[in-house]
Amino acid sequence: MTTPSGLSFYIPGALLFLVACAKLPALIRNPRDQLLRSVWVLLVVSTAVFWCCAVPSIAAFNRLTGVPNAAAPLVYSLLTVFSGANISLIIRWSSGPEDAEKAARWSRRCYVATAVVIVAIxxxxxxGDASVERLRDLDTYYASTPYIREMILLYLVAHTTAAITMTILCRRWAREVHGELRAGLLLIVGGYGLNLAYDALKFAAIGAHWSGRNWDVLSVTYAASFASFSALLIGAGFILPLLSQRFMYFWTPWRRYYQLRPLWRELRDASEHSMSIGPSMRTPIAIRLVQVEADIHDGILTVSPHIDARVRSQALVAASESSRSDEEAAATADAAALAHAVSVWRHHQAAATDPEEHMNDHTESLTSAHTPTGLVRMSVALSSDVVQRFRRHAVVAESSPR
Structure with missing residues (x-):
């Protein structure tokens, strides 16, 4: 429900304005990014819609222009721009590079249709003649006034058409995608479902006025509440995938870094001559990740003469019984063979021996060690029972008298 102070509109508008400001540097760096530009325009328009639709803003604009109800065509125009911007963004967003030209053509048609509706409004x-200022019930008060009536109906028809179009486009696309993008699309569908309810209430209140009934409460109270909440859902639906993408941009390297730490610790003694960058809280995660991966590969190369293909084969049989996939079983077998090799290498280091039969490079035996994803799987598998069992076996075998 709207409040006389307009806080129910000003607060969401302020939040959207902050998001728009946060996106502005990226737009300045990439001015030709049409998708980013469309998102930013949508955020700005959403902010303007919230701020201009508040009752205090409507009253202030009327006083500023000296024209009663001058805010009405402004509000209707902004809402029409908002709907057009949504459709254009979805068209560009859902189109691949091969459909860029087609998407641009449909976006231009959307812009033209939006401009025609705004000019007509x-x-x-x-x-028309709207000489009596109505801050909250203009739709029903002027429902029978020539030209003003047509202005109201044109806006509602355009708004309803946009809501139906967006619902169809988003539902169709949501069936093809997953994750945060699908969640965002479903939020948009929910928002436009409320928009359709808003339009239905407006039409019902106007129809009641034409038949001599007073259903103004549907338009003034309930429809306004639906409009406010729907705009929030739609804005959240567009922002969610973008924020998630930004979050994953920072989260993914940190997650990989910490996933690789067990493997790095396993090989730490064997990679003591690897590159060394002094640890610091200010060291970028990209550099930390490069160092950890370099240490791991250096350690694998150091212990590679002691990697036993027979141990890996035995571990693969054991891992296949409990693993959920072939990739997981292979990574567990590789981790077991590597842990076994590290134990053997440490024994020879302590005994200061380096038998000739162990001087060959057997890194090719570790199939998972050649891909970034494989390294992570190996690191995770180090804590498995299979790896622990083969590590203990290596310790016992090397400590036994020969």
Whole structure:
């Protein structure tokens, strides 16, 4: 429900404005990114819609212009721009590079249709007579006034058409995607479902006025509440995938870094001559990740003469019984063979021996060690029972008298 102070509109508008400001540097760096530009325009328009639709803003604009109800065509125009921007963004967002030209063509058509509706709304307002200021119930108060009536109906028809179009486009696309993008699309669908309810209440209140009934509460109270909440859902639906993408951009390297730490610790003694960058809280995660991966590969190369293909084969049989996939079983077998090799290498280091039969490079036996994902799987597998069992076996075998 709207409040006389307009806080129910100003607060969401302020939040959207902050998001728009946060996106502005990225737009300045990439001015030709059409998708980013469309998102930023949508955020700005959403902010303007919230701020201009508040009752205090409507009253202030009327006083500023000296024209009663001058805010009406402004609000209707902004809402029409908002709907057009949504459709254009979804068209660009859902189109691949091969459909870029087609998406641009449909976006231009959307812009033209939006412009025509806005011109018609303002022309009808100039032709009509709305001399009595109505801050909350203009739709029903002027439902029978020539030209003003047509302005109101044109806006509602355009708004309803946009809501139906967006619902169809988003539902169709949501069936093809997953994750945060699908969640965002479902939020948009929910928002436009509320928009359709808003339109239905408006039409019902106007129809009741034409038949001599007073259903103004549907338009003034309930429809306004639906409009406010729907705009929040739609904005959240567009922002969620973008924020998630930004979060994953920072989260993914940190997650990989910590996933590789067990493997790095396993090989730490064997990679003591690897590159060394002094640890610091200010060291970028990219550099930390490069160092950890370099240490791991250096350690694998150091212990590679002691990697036993027979141990890996035995571990693969054991891992296949409990693993959920072939990749997981292979990574567990590789981790077991590597842990076994590290134990053998440490024994020879302590005994200061380096038998000739162990001087060959057997890194090719570790199939998982050649891909970034494989390294992570190996690191995770180090804590498995299979790896622990083969590590203990290596310790016992090397400590036994020969």
């Amino acid at each position: 303002n022309a009808l307002f100039l032709l």
